[in-house]
Amino acid sequence: MALSWRFWFLAPMVMALATVVLFPTVYLFWMSTQHWLVTDPQRFFVGTDNFQRLLAGADFWQALRVTAAYLVLSTVIMLGLGLGMALTFARAGRGWMRAIVVMPLVIPPVVAGFTWRFLLNGEIGFLGAWLLPAIGLELNPLAEPRAALVSVVIADVWSRTPFMFLILLAALQSIPRDFYEAARMDGANPFHEFFFITLPLLKGALFVAILFRIVDAINTFELIYVMTRGGPGRATQILSIFGWRTAFQELDFGQAAALGVVLLFICLAGAMLLFRRFVQRDLEAGA
Amino acid sequence: MSAPRRYGRWLALIRAGFLGVVFVFVVFPLVWLALASLKTRAAALEVPPALVFTPSFEAYEKIFASGLVGAFANSLTIALTNVALSLAIGLPAAYALARMRGAVQQNLSFWVLSIRLAPLFSIILPLYVLFKALGLLDTRIAVAMAHLTLTLPLAVWLLMTYFRAMPVDLDEAAMLDGAKRWQTLLLVIVPISRPMIASVAVIVFIFSWNEFLLAFFLTARDAQTVPVVVAGLAGTMSFDWPLIAAISIGSMVPALIFVGFAQRHIVEGLASGAVK
Numbered sequence: 001m002a003l004s005w006r007f008w009f010l011a012p013m014v015m016a017l018a019t020v021v022l023f024p025t026v027y028l029f030w031m032s033t034q035h036w037l038v039t040d041p042q043r044f045f046v047g048t049d050n051f052q053r054l055l056a057g058a059d060f061w062q063a064l065r066v067t068a069a070y071l072v073l074s075t076v077i078m079l080g081l082g083l084g085m086a087l088t089f090a091r092a093g094r095g096w097m098r099a100i101v102v103m104p105l106v107i108p109p110v111v112a113g114f115t116w117r118f119l120l121n122g123e124i125g126f127l128g129a130w131l132l133p134a135i136g137l138e139l140n141p142l143a144e145p146r147a148a149l150v151s152v153v154i155a156d157v158w159s160r161t162p163f164m165f166l167i168l169l170a171a172l173q174s175i176p177r178d179f180y181e182a183a184r185m186d187g188a189n190p191f192h193e194f195f196f197i198t199l200p201l202l203k204g205a206l207f208v209a210i211l212f213r214i215v216d217a218i219n220t221f222e223l224i225y226v227m228t229r230g231g232p233g234r235a236t237q238i239l240s241i242f243g244w245r246t247a248f249q250e251l252d253f254g255q256a257a258a259l260g261v262v263l264l265f266i267c268l269a270g271a272m273l274l275f276r277r278f279v280q281r282d283l284e285a286g287a
Numbered sequence: 288m289s290a291p292r293r294y295g296r297w298l299a300l301i302r303a304g305f306l307g308v309v310f311v312f313v314v315f316p317l318v319w320l321a322l323a324s325l326k327t328r329a330a331a332l333e334v335p336p337a338l339v340f341t342p343s344f345e346a347y348e349k350i351f352a353s354g355l356v357g358a359f360a361n362s363l364t365i366a367l368t369n370v371a372l373s374l375a376i377g378l379p380a381a382y383a384l385a386r387m388r389g390a391v392q393q394n395l396s397f398w399v400l401s402i403r404l405a406p407l408f409s410i411i412l413p414l415y416v417l418f419k420a421l422g423l424l425d426t427r428i429a430v431a432m433a434h435l436t437l438t439l440p441l442a443v444w445l446l447m448t449y450f451r452a453m454p455v456d457l458d459e460a461a462m463l464d465g466a467k468r469w470q471t472l473l474l475v476i477v478p479i480s481r482p483m484i485a486s487v488a489v490i491v492f493i494f495s496w497n498e499f500l501l502a503f504f505l506t507a508r509d510a511q512t513v514p515v516v517v518a519g520l521a522g523t524m525s526f527d528w529p530l531i532a533a534i535s536i537g538s539m540v541p542a543l544i545f546v547g548f549a550q551r552h553i554v555e556g557l558a559s560g561a562v563k
Contacts, residue, residue, distance in 0.1 A: 005468040006383045010395070013380035013443060016372075020436045021402050024413035031412060085309060088302050097306075101313055106542035108497040110514040111535040114521050115316045118323065118528060126319055129334045158316065190298055215404050222499040222514065226521050240500075243408050248504075253412055260409035271404040 025264070031257035038251035050258035060259070062234055063242035066149070070238055071217040074153045074160075075210060081157065082164030082209070087198075089165075090172040105162040113226035116155035117142065120227075142228055145235035152224050152236050159223065160216060164209045171205030172198070211274050215267055239263060324532035331528040346533035355516060355534060361427055362512040362538075365502075366495040368431040373442040373491045374484065381446030382472050386458070396447065402440040410436060411504045418505060425507045433501040438491040445490070449483045450476065489545045496541055513538045 035046045054060050089098060104112060120128040122140030132139065141147045179197050188196070221240040224230060230237030230245070237245070239259065247256035323331055325342040350356060384392055384399075414433055415424070423429040453476070461471040477484065499514040506515060513534065520531045 006387060009379035009383035009468070009472075012376045013439065014395075016376055016435055016439060017399075017402065020414070020432055021405075021410060024410040024417065027413035027416070028409055031416075081309075084305055088306055091302075101309060103317070103543070104313060106493055106497070106545070107317075107539050108499065108514045108517070108535075108542075110497075110499050110517045111320075111538055114517055114531055114535055115320045117521065118532070119316055119319060124332050124334060124528070126336055130336060158312065190295075215406075218406050219408070219500075221408070222503070222518060226518050229522075240406075240408050247412060253416075257412055260406070260412060263406040264409040267404055267406045268401065271401040274400075274404065 028257050028260050028264070031253060032261045034254050034257075036252070036254035036257070038253060046254070050254045051261075054255055054258045054262070059234070059237075059242060063237050063239045066234070066236060067217070067238040069149065070153060070156075070220075070236075071214060073149070074156050074217060075213050077153065077157050078161045078164045078213065079206070079209070081161050082168055083202075085161070085165045086168035086172050087194075089169055102162045102166065104159050105166075107159070108222075109159055109220075110222045110226055112159040113152075113155055113223040116151065116158065117227045120151050143232055145232055148228050148232055148235050152227050155227060156217075156220060156223055160213075163216075164213065167205055167209045167212075168202065171202050175201050208274065211270055214270055218263060218267060320532050321536055324529055324536050326529050328527060328529055331532075343529075346527075346529035349527075349530050350533055350537065358511050358513045358516040358534075359537065361430075361510055362496055362514075364427055365431045365434060365512060366492045366541075368427075369434050369438045369495040370488045370491050372431070372435060373438045374488060377439055377442035377446055377487075378477065378484075379469075379472060381443045382450050382476060384443070384447045385450035385453075386455070396444075399440045399443050402436065403444065407436075407500050411501065414501070415504055424505060425510050427510050429505045430502050430510055430512065431495075433505055434495045434498055436501075437494050437498060441494060442487050442491055445487050446480075446483070449480065453479075493542050493545060496538075 032050055033045055033047060035042070035044050035049070085101065089101075117125075119125050120141040122128045122143055128141050132141070139147055141151045175198065179201075180193055183193055183197060218239065220238065221244070224236050224238060224241055225244070228236045230241040240263075243256050243259045243263075246252050246259065324346050325344070326340060327343045327345055330337065330340055330343075384396055414429075418424050418426075418429040418433075457475055457479070458471050461475045462468075466474065496512075497514065498512075499518065502510075502512040503515050503518065506512070511519070517531060517534055517538065520527065520534070
């Protein structure tokens with residue numbers, strides 16, 4: 001009994017995560033300081049050169065702008081839709097209805113992307129080639145820059161809104177009924193109830209939902225890869241697609257690693273925010 | 288008292304209309320995909336699309352004929368390996384974290400949670416270089432190990448939250464009877480937690496089954512999983528829409544089987560315990 005049972009229980013997990021997460025993370029930082037072209041056998045230390053080239057290139061800023069637009073647009077739509085769905089289901093939720101609405105969440109994003117590409121295709125798609133022209137909208141949604149961004153956002157909304165819906169639904173259902181009854185006694189109408197009871201009490205859940213959305217949006221890859229590959233031009237090239245191009249088309253592993261470091265810091269900031277605000281409080285309450 | 292009632296009727300109407308729109312938005316793409324999988328290649332290209340047509344199973348037959356079944360075998364093996372490993376490694380770790388207090392516990396749980404929030408892109412290049420050096424590129428082992436970055440933290444976090452809500456009395460009673468910690472876990476905690484463990488298994492399976500990015504970067508041909516194959520076919524110039532649709536439908540089967548079963552826990556899983 002030299003070591004406590006805790007050590008033996010935790011050791012496998014720590015070792016596994018050290019291999020597939022900790023080591024790669026450390027290695028990433030090292031890679032980001034190297035001159036590392038797949039086509040060039042020579043590798044040497046270049047300091048912050050990869051970062052400088054990354055930040056000096058127009059492609060990075062373009063991808064950052066697209067990511068920001070993508071993030072804002074998808075967050076706004078998902079919040080609205082998710083909140084509307086949660087409010088509807090909190091009152092009149094039937095199990096099977098909820099199961100159907102939640103379905104896209106467990107469908108591979110690749111499939112979600114393919115399905116929407118199939119619908120929106122300008123030559124054969126139900127929406128792109130038939131419905132949109134039928135109502136007088138002559139545009140090829142995936143071939144026109146702005147429409148393409150909206151298209152990938154719609155596909156993402158389809159795929160990920162259920163997640164936001166479920167977070168908000170759980171929060172809504174934890175609001176005590178008495179609050180509403182008391183408000184109604186005082187003559188509140190449904191709009192008062194929403195703005196003075198529901199919304200303030202949802203603040204925490206909204207915060208969590210938005211934070212997860214940010215991380216999710218940064219991790220979005222396959223949906224856009226399948227639908228547009230970042231095109232037309234670079235209209236839907238978010239940071240992850242830009243990273244894939246840098247690494248596997250331009251074969252510049254050094255600069256791609258530098259991008260990986262930048263993304264890591266963005267997400268780490270989010271994780272710390274989330275932890276500080278919710279998890280720690282929860283752990284302390286639980287202890 | 289007429290005012291609330293008037294609002295009530297309007298709200299009910301808006302609710303019903305909104306629900307209708309949501310249902311069409313969610314269900315229609317899937318129905319359309321299913322229909323496409325039953326068309327012939329030529330029929331899928333018709334505009335305006337035929338709503339009534341003789342179903343053809345050509346696309347599904349093609350999956351078997353062209354050896355794409357291998358991708359399903361890969362996905363299944365990798366997902367099941369992940370379920371086994373995540374539970375074997377995750378159960379004791381989650382239990383220990385749930386019964387610990389203090390700095391070690393807090394730092395370790397933060398680390399586990401932060402992995403869930405880290406961008407996958409950041410670890411892909413190092414993993415690629417690592418597996419290349421080990422000669423493991425394009426093998427199921429590499430993909431299964433890479434998926435542990437997603438599934439292990441998820442399993443640990445879910446089980447930890449669950450175990451923490453369990454009364455300590457059970458453990459204490461077992462230990463008073465002379466059980467060791469591992470006996471307590473295996474003979475007392477695990478049997479009671481069976482429903483939750485089953486749900487975690489389902490969530491891990493779906494995460495691994497649906498994952499694309501890691502599988503895409505780490506495979507070339509032999510170990511390709513279903514999502515990678517779908518993306519690959521969608522990238523070829525000669526589109527075979529029905530074939531891709533049929534594979535897509537096939538790729539949904541496990542998830543749809545499970546979603547009814549573990550819906551509530553899947554929710555918590557995706558939110559990594561942020562939802563209470």
